[in-house]
Amino acid sequence: xxxxxxxxxxxxxxxxxxxxYALKDVSLQIYDGEWLAIVGHNGSGKSTLxxxxxxxxYPEKGRIQIGELELTEDTVWETRKLIGMVFQNPxxxxxxxxxxxxxxxGLENNGILREEMVERVENSLKQVQxxxxxxxxxHQLSGGQKQRVAIASVIALRPQIIVLDxxxxxxxxxxxxxxxxxxxxxxxxxxxxxxxxxxxxxEAAKADRMIVLNRGQLYREGTPEEIFQLDEExxxxxxxxxxxxxxxxxxxxxxxxxxxxxxxxxALVAQLWTSHSGx
Amino acid sequence: MMDKMIFGRxxxxxxxxxxxxxxxxxxxxxxxxxVVFIANNAITYGILVVYTLFMVLSSKVPLHFLFGGLKLVFxxxxxxxxxxxxxxxxGEIIFQWxxxxxxEEGLKKGIFISLRFFLLILMTSLLTLTTTPIEITDGIxxxxxxxxxxxxxxxxxxxxxxxxxxxxxxxxxxTDKIMKAQTARGVEFSGGPVKERIKAxxxxxxxxxxxxxxxxxxxAIAMEARGxxxxxxxxxxxxxxxxxxxxxxxxxxxxxAVALFFFRS
Ligand SMILES: Nc1ncnc2c1ncn2[C@@H]1O[C@H](COP(=O)(O)OP(=O)(O)OP(=O)(O)O)[C@@H](O)[C@H]1O
Ligand SMILES: [Mg+2]
Numbered sequence: 001x002x003x004x005x006x007x008x009x010x011x012x013x014x015x016x017x018x019x020x021y022a023l024k025d026v027s028l029q030i031y032d033g034e035w036l037a038i039v040g041h042n043g044s045g046k047s048t049l050x051x052x053x054x055x056x057x058y059p060e061k062g063r064i065q066i067g068e069l070e071l072t073e074d075t076v077w078e079t080r081k082l083i084g085m086v087f088q089n090p091x092x093x094x095x096x097x098x099x100x101x102x103x104x105x106g107l108e109n110n111g112i113l114r115e116e117m118v119e120r121v122e123n124s125l126k127q128v129q130x131x132x133x134x135x136x137x138x139h140q141l142s143g144g145q146k147q148r149v150a151i152a153s154v155i156a157l158r159p160q161i162i163v164l165d166x167x168x169x170x171x172x173x174x175x176x177x178x179x180x181x182x183x184x185x186x187x188x189x190x191x192x193x194x195x196x197x198x199x200x201x202x203e204a205a206k207a208d209r210m211i212v213l214n215r216g217q218l219y220r221e222g223t224p225e226e227i228f229q230l231d232e233e234x235x236x237x238x239x240x241x242x243x244x245x246x247x248x249x250x251x252x253x254x255x256x257x258x259x260x261x262x263x264x265x266x267a268l269v270a271q272l273w274t275s276h277s278g279x
Numbered sequence: 280m281m282d283k284m285i286f287g288r289x290x291x292x293x294x295x296x297x298x299x300x301x302x303x304x305x306x307x308x309x310x311x312x313x314v315v316f317i318a319n320n321a322i323t324y325g326i327l328v329v330y331t332l333f334m335v336l337s338s339k340v341p342l343h344f345l346f347g348g349l350k351l352v353f354x355x356x357x358x359x360x361x362x363x364x365x366x367x368x369x370g371e372i373i374f375q376w377x378x379x380x381x382x383e384e385g386l387k388k389g390i391f392i393s394l395r396f397f398l399l400i401l402m403t404s405l406l407t408l409t410t411t412p413i414e415i416t417d418g419i420x421x422x423x424x425x426x427x428x429x430x431x432x433x434x435x436x437x438x439x440x441x442x443x444x445x446x447x448x449x450x451x452x453x454t455d456k457i458m459k460a461q462t463a464r465g466v467e468f469s470g471g472p473v474k475e476r477i478k479a480x481x482x483x484x485x486x487x488x489x490x491x492x493x494x495x496x497x498x499a500i501a502m503e504a505r506g507x508x509x510x511x512x513x514x515x516x517x518x519x520x521x522x523x524x525x526x527x528x529x530x531x532x533x534x535x536a537v538a539l540f541f542f543r544s
Contacts, residue, residue, distance in 0.1 A: 051500075054504050056500055056503060056504060077506070077508070080504070080506055081506070084504075085501075085504040087497065087500070087501055087504075089494075089497060091449055091494070092493075092494045092497035092498050092501065093497065093498065093501035094445070095442065095445070095498065095501065095502055095505075096441075096445065097412075097413045097441055097444055097445045098413075100516070101413075101516060101517065104516035104517075105502075105505060105507075106505035106506055107514075107516070108513050108514050108515065108516055109505060109506040109507045109508065109513060110506050111512045111513060111514050112514060113514060114514060114515065114516065114518065117514070117516050118516075121516070137445075137448065138445065138448075138449065139448035139449055139452060153505065154505075157505070157506070
C-alpha cells in the first residue's frame with residue numbers, strides 16, 4: 001500500500017455541450033490492493049470519474065497514470081486491460097446470448113485462443129459460483145446472478161483493478177450481499193484493487209479508504225471513521241450517515257458514554273452490552 | 280396464437296438434423312429452394328415429397344406440433360390450389376357443374392404449385408426448428424466471410440443479429456412492465472374501438488423506445504470497456520463442426536437433384 005497504482009492529477013472534464021464541468025481539478029491516488037469507496041450526491045461526477053479511468057472519456061486538462069502507463073488515446077487499449085468495470089444495470093452490460101458467451105465476449109475481443117478461453121470462462125464462472133449456469137440465457141437469471149456474470153466477465157480478463165459503478169444498487173439486499181461477498185473473496189485471492197462507487201454507506205464503511213465528491217470536486221478523503229465524523233457536513237452534501245453512527249451520536253447526546261462512532265452494528269452492540277461490566 | 284406459431288421457434292432434441300452444422304443446413308435449404316424447381320411431373324414431385332418426409336422424420340420434431348403450427352400455411356396452400364382450379368383453362372374438361380368448369384391442366388398445376396410451396400415452407404421451418412438462432416447467426420457469418428474482402432460488414436451484421444436476439448426477451452419483459460404501469464394509469468390495451476386501441480399503443484411505444492436508446496448507449500459503453508474494437512483480431516468462442524452427417528446430407532440432396540433431372544419430363 002505504498003506506491004500508487006493509479007494517479008489522477010488535476011483532472012478537468014466537461015461533457016460536450018455542457019456548461020458545468022463534471023469534474024474540476026480532481027487529484028487523487030489509488031494504491032495497490034486497497035478498497036476505495038467513492039461517494040457523493042447524484043451528479044457529483046462519480047460515474048464520470050470511472051469513465052475517465054477506463055478511457056471512455058478523456059480529460060480536458062490534467063493527466064491520469066495507470067501503472068507504468070499514462071492514459072492517452074494511444075495507450076487506452078493497454079490500460080483498459082488493467083481495469084475491469086461493472087456497471088449499474090445488470091441487463092445493459094450482458095452482451096452474449098448465454099452466460100458463457102457473455103464471459104467469452106471480452107476474451108474474444110482480446111484475441112485469446114479458444115482453448116484458453118474455454119478454461120478461463122469456466123474458471124471465472126466458478127469463482128463467482130455461477131458455473132452451473134453456463135448455458136443459461138440472461139432473462140432466466142436474477143439481477144444478482146447477472147451481476148455475478150458481469151464480474152466473471154471482468155475477472156476472466158485478469159485486471160488489476162475492478163471498478164464497481166453502483167454495481168449493487170439495483171439488487172435486493174440478498175443479491176447485494178452475494179455480489180459484495182464475491183468481490184471480497186476475489187480481492188483476497190488475487191490481490192485486486194477495488195474502486196467502489198456507491199450510495200450504500202454501510203458498504204462504504206467497510207472500505208479501506210473513502211473519497212467524497214461534491215459538484216465535480218474532491219471534497220474530502222480519509223478512512224471511513226474520519227469521513228463519518230463529518231456528520232452534519234455529509235448531510236449538507238446530500239449524503240446520509242450509517243445507522244450505527246447515527247445511533248451512537250444520539251446515545252452520546254443522551255449522556256450515555258459511547259466512546260467513539262461505531263461503523264458496524266456489531267461493534268456498537270458489543271460496546272453497549274459490556275459497558276456496565278467494565279465499571 | 281403465439282404458442283402455436285412455429286416460425287423462428289427452436290425445439291431442442293437429439294436428432295441428426297440438430298447435430299448438423301448450421302452452415303450445411305443453410306446450404307441445404309438454399310439448395311433445396313433451387314432443386315424444388317426441377318420437378319415437373321408426378322414422379323419427380325413424388326421423390327421430393329418422400330425426401331421431405333424423410334427430413335421431417337429425421338428431425339424428431341413432433342408431427343402434431345409441426346403440422347399444428349402450419350395451419351395457417353394449409354389455408355394459403357388451399358387458396359392457391361383453388362385459384363389454379365378456377366383460372367387455368369387448358370387441357371380436357373374433367374368436371375362441369377353449372378358455371379364451374381375444372382380443366383385437367385388446372386388440377387395438375389394447382390396440385391404441383393401448392394405442393395412446391397408447401398415443401399419449401401416445411402424445409403425452411405425445419406431449419407429454424409432444429410437450429411438455435413445464434414447458430415444460424417454464426418453459420419451466416421462464416422458463410423458470408425468471403426464478402427469481407429469487398430468491405431461488406433459481415434461481422435457487424437452478425438453481432439447486430441446476436442445482440443437483437445439477446446434483447447428480444449428483455450424487451451418483451453419490459454413491454455409487459457410498461458403495459459402494466461400504463462394500465463394502472465388508466466390506459467386500456469384490450470377492448471374498446473380500434474381507434475382507441477391504436478391510440479393506446481403510443482404510451483407503450485414511447486417509453487419502450489426511450490428505454491431502448493438508453494440501453495443501447497449503456498451497452499455500447501460496456502462493450503467498449505470490455506475491449507471491443509470491431510471484428511479485427513477477434514477470436515471465436517463458439518465453434519462450428521462439420522461432421523459426417525453434414526457431408527452425407529448434402530450428398531443425399533445431390534442424388535435427389537440428379538434423380539429429378541433423370542425423371543423430369
Ligand atoms: N452523457 C452525458 N452528457 C452530458 N452530461 C452528462 C452526461 N453524463 C453525465 N453528465 C453530467 O455530468 C455530471 C456528472 O454526472 P455523473 O454521471 O458522473 O454523476 P454521478 O455522480 O455518477 O451521479 P449518480 O449518483 O446519479 O450516478 C452531471 O451533472 C450530469 O448531468
Ligand atoms: Mg453514476
